[in-house]
Amino acid sequence: MSAPEQPRRSGGNWAVWLPALLFAGFLAVVAYNLSNPAERVVRSALIGKPLPEFALQAAVPGQPGLARADMADGKVRLLNIFASWCVPCAVEAPQLAQLKAAGVDVVGVAIRDRPDELQAFLARHGNPFTRIGADNVSKIQFSLGSSGVPESFVIDGKGVIRYQHIGEIRPEHVPLLLRQIEEAGQ
Amino acid sequence: MIRLLLATLALTVATPVLADGTMPPAPYAYRQLDNPAQEAAAKELMETLRCLQCQGQSIADSDAPIAGDMRHQVRERIAAGEDPEAIRAWLIERYGDYVSYAPQVTAKTWPLFAAPLVFLLLAGLLVRRRLTGKDAA
Numbered sequence: 001m002s003a004p005e006q007p008r009r010s011g012g013n014w015a016v017w018l019p020a021l022l023f024a025g026f027l028a029v030v031a032y033n034l035s036n037p038a039e040r041v042v043r044s045a046l047i048g049k050p051l052p053e054f055a056l057q058a059a060v061p062g063q064p065g066l067a068r069a070d071m072a073d074g075k076v077r078l079l080n081i082f083a084s085w086c087v088p089c090a091v092e093a094p095q096l097a098q099l100k101a102a103g104v105d106v107v108g109v110a111i112r113d114r115p116d117e118l119q120a121f122l123a124r125h126g127n128p129f130t131r132i133g134a135d136n137v138s139k140i141q142f143s144l145g146s147s148g149v150p151e152s153f154v155i156d157g158k159g160v161i162r163y164q165h166i167g168e169i170r171p172e173h174v175p176l177l178l179r180q181i182e183e184a185g186q
Numbered sequence: 187m188i189r190l191l192l193a194t195l196a197l198t199v200a201t202p203v204l205a206d207g208t209m210p211p212a213p214y215a216y217r218q219l220d221n222p223a224q225e226a227a228a229k230e231l232m233e234t235l236r237c238l239q240c241q242g243q244s245i246a247d248s249d250a251p252i253a254g255d256m257r258h259q260v261r262e263r264i265a266a267g268e269d270p271e272a273i274r275a276w277l278i279e280r281y282g283d284y285v286s287y288a289p290q291v292t293a294k295t296w297p298l299f300a301a302p303l304v305f306l307l308l309a310g311l312l313v314r315r316r317l318t319g320k321d322a323a
Contacts, residue, residue: 040241042238042241042281042282042284042285043282044280044281045278045279045280045281045282046279046280083207084207085207085208112207112209112251112255113207113209114207114208114209117207117208136209136212137212137255137258137259138212138251138252138255138256138259139255139259141252141255142255142256142259142277142280143280144280145280145281147238147239147252147281148238148239148252
């Protein structure tokens, strides 16, 4: 190319640092996000919406299964999604017992569970549930927008999902859940 | 020696605590649909749905039981004649956009689609000004 050399514009020199600055900024963002990995929980988008229609068979003999029709009867309930193979589910058992003792009606959905293993789990960790439905292909879990076990949903008396708790209920979560349940009852 | 034998025995005989239970996977978790066209549609959809537990993977790639259950649900619904995009919409309604790998134009994402066009337009204007400027000079 035989283009004539452009005269140097005065004051244009600072611009040569711009790409380097941009790159430094990019590195800073990368470094920050590497040291602070985001906690990725997928929240249900159904909060404030009615519980989807479902009807589950009994998960253990001698205790009724769970259907939507059992829920929207004016009473607030805690719907707990759990499984006997899920270790954190055993961790939250005392807290579920505590909620039950506080007068909360706790209903369960057992994910991919065998009746005998479930019974052994309940015998060992206690059974706070008034009903347990068996969800063997996670169908109800998907329709609730739940992405793992354990998860708990506060369902109000009209069958509307009011609150989602992801992960095991630890002792410090009990007051919060009780407050959510109380609010759902108003 | 006895101790070693016992340890080996304990390791081989004892059943490990399975993280995901002992239930067999859902029927269509690892089985293709009999209708090839339907299976192709299911596969295409499964490749663009995020596994909820192993979030860097699609449900087609993941061996997590929950991904197997989701594949089962996708195949079952497609076999029942449901439109793949309707299944995607159903999942987005429950999990948000995050569950889908297929980019969607929404109120939040439209700048991503618009920005390249805007840049292209700006670059075009710039080039035109340069060219016409040179002509004038």
